Amino acid sequence: MTFPAVLWSAPKINPINRKARSIPVLNPYNKYGRVFFFSWWGFFIAFWSWYAFPPLLVRTIRTDLKLSQTDVANSNIAALCGTLVVRFIAGPMCDRFGPRWTYIVILLAGSIPTALAGAVTNVSGLIALRFFVGILGGTFVPCQVWSTGFFDKNVVGTSNALIGGWGNSGGGITYFLMPLIFDSLREDRGLTAHVAWRVAFIVPFILIVSTALGMIFLCPDTPTGKWADRHEATRALLEAHLPPGQTGHALTEKADSSNASSERGDYLNENGEKKREVHLPATVDVGRGSIEVVAAHEAPMTQQDMLNTAKGEVVVAPSFKEAMHVIFSLQTLFHSATYICSFGGELAINSYIASYFLKNFPYLGQTGAGRWGSMFGLLNVVTRPLGGVVSDLLYTQVSKNLWLKKGWITFVGVISGAFLVAIGLTNPHNEATMFGLIAGMAFFLEAGNGANFALVPHVHPHANGIVSGTVGAMGNTGGVIFAILFRFHGTNYAESFWIMGVMIMALNVSVCWIKPLPKGQIGGR
Incomplete structure (x- = not known):
């Protein structure tokens, strides 16, 4: 299938887990295109609401609530x-209850404090409310796990990066939309500033609730149906492609064994060449329903790959012991450390970028500084997806060696740190220099997010929720660390920038030696 037809055509699918081998971005009628849309759109709306305060904290809310610089930093x-x-909670929830319902619950829970923004009257109320609005930032975990469940290894990096990048751009659009909504309410509707900023929060509340309802009524849990039936579905699909009676034996043997040599289901021979057509049943029964089997839509796979997929890549409900093993593995440590740098840095910068612009260019005003600040977040539309696309290209076109994906993460991390050091040490007061350096830094910092979650689906695929939740939470930990850095340096934003850059370079280099996958891992390769 060629570009651009791949953007709307029904994708080829993995015959065992039914994951798509391409991304029908422009086809909402196809279930893969529909899940792709709601995955990024839900995160976009959540990110918008999560970061709806900083654009108006530059002046309006700060003045109305009589906040100090420390108060603003504490609320961030x-x-x-x-x-x-x-x-941290969302990861295990995704593995146990499925990412779709986890997503819906987080959206609805976060919509309540969003609607209550107008009730804030003092700094204590602001801090408490922003803590609970922060629930919405947790949508990142189910959006990535849901995407990983619908898109196969050859495109999952691109899918996760597009969803994460387009979702993250909500943090940029909020710098443009919240001042715009505020100005419209004040100038066109005649509301006072005291009332207008409170009413403005009703807009993201309505969008959050409508998005959650769309997920409930329009989207499936998995490509095979209900989350609770995923193991039964995998077994039934494997039975449809293997000789009768072999499935149970095959799933109890090591997945890399060579005992599964029957011709039935052997789409490819060991050299990767098509071997023979296979006659498959029209449907397989799963739970109270059935799954349609259309051989023409299935991607070719060797029988061994089918076995590895069935045994190593179906998410299981985690035990405490298994969860601890996954969380404290070296591979999770690598992703956590690098995501602390990329996403943590992005979160902290998102909170202060408009204030930094206003300090160096006071003539911009709150709205002007906010619009330029939106550039940093809006670049996610391109930069984060590019991080995932490059990662997938290195994997599929150069060599199926996951060290290439891992090396790309380290490379963009170190370069982004270098840009931060350059911004901090030069502290530009020339618009072209400042905005150029910020754009360069954003390119590599945000590409790091996409690159990271292009490799995450390969690591402990049976516990993808736990890995995604841990790594996502550590990204927020980085945001807290860097926000504290900004807090203690007050309005000396330049100093915070170069210190952050040094920390990011050092942390990326310190974990670059870790292997991409745990020794002996089944699946994910």
Whole structure:
């Protein structure tokens, strides 16, 4: 299938887990295209609401609530702490209850404090409210796990990066939309500033609730149906492609064994060449329903790959012991450390970028500084997806060696740190220099997010929720660390930038030696 037809055509699918081998971005009628849309759109709306305060904190809310610089910094930290807690919880929830319902619950829970923004009257109320609005930042975990469940290894990096990048751009659009909504309410509707900023929060509340309802009524849990039936579905699909009676034996043997040599199901021979057509049943029964089997839509796979997929890549409900093993593995440590740098840095910068612009270019005003600040977040539309696309290209076109994906993560991390050091040490007062350096830094910092979650689906695929939740939460931990850095340096934003850059370079280099996958891992390769 060629570009651009791949953007709307029904994708080829993995015959065992039914994951798509391409991304029908422009086809909402196809279930893969529909899940792709709601995955990024839900995160986009959540990110918009999560970061709806900083654009108006530059002047309006700060003046109305009589906030100090320390008060603003503390509220920024509170928003990140709320998200950190939810992301740790969301990972195991995704593995146990499925990412779709986890997503829906987080959206609806976060919509309540969003609607209550107008009730804030003092700094304590602001800090408490922003902590609970931070629940919405936890949507990142189910959006990535849901995507990983619908898109196969050859495109999952691109899918996760597009969803994460387009979702993250909500943090940029909020710098443009919240001042715009505020100005419209004040100038066109005649509301006072005291009332207008409170009413403005009703807009994201309505969008959050409508998005959650769309997920409930329009989207499936998995490509095979209900989350609770995923193991039964995998077994039934494997039975349809293997000789009668072999499935149970095959699943109890090591997945890399060579005992499964029957011709039935052998789409490819050991050299990767098509071997023979296979006659498959029209449907397989799963639970109370059935799954349609259309051989023409299935991607070719060797029988051995089918066995590895069935045994190593179906998410299981985690035990405490298994969860601890996954969380404290070296591979999770690598992703956590690098995501602390990329996403943590992005979160902290998102909170202060408009204030930094206003300090160096006071003539911009709150709205002008906010619009330029939106550039940093809006670049996610391109930069984060590019990080995932490059990662997938290195994997599929150069060599199926996951060290290439891992090396790409380290490369963009070190370069982004270098840009931060350059911004901090030069502290530009020339618009072209400042905005150029910020754009360069954003390119590599945000590409690091996409690159990271292009490799995450390969690591412990049976516990993808736990890995995604842990790594996502550590990204927020980085946001808290860097927000504290900004807090203690007050309005000396330049100093915070170069210190952050040094920390990011050092942390990326310190974990670059870790292997991409745990020794002996089944699946994910």
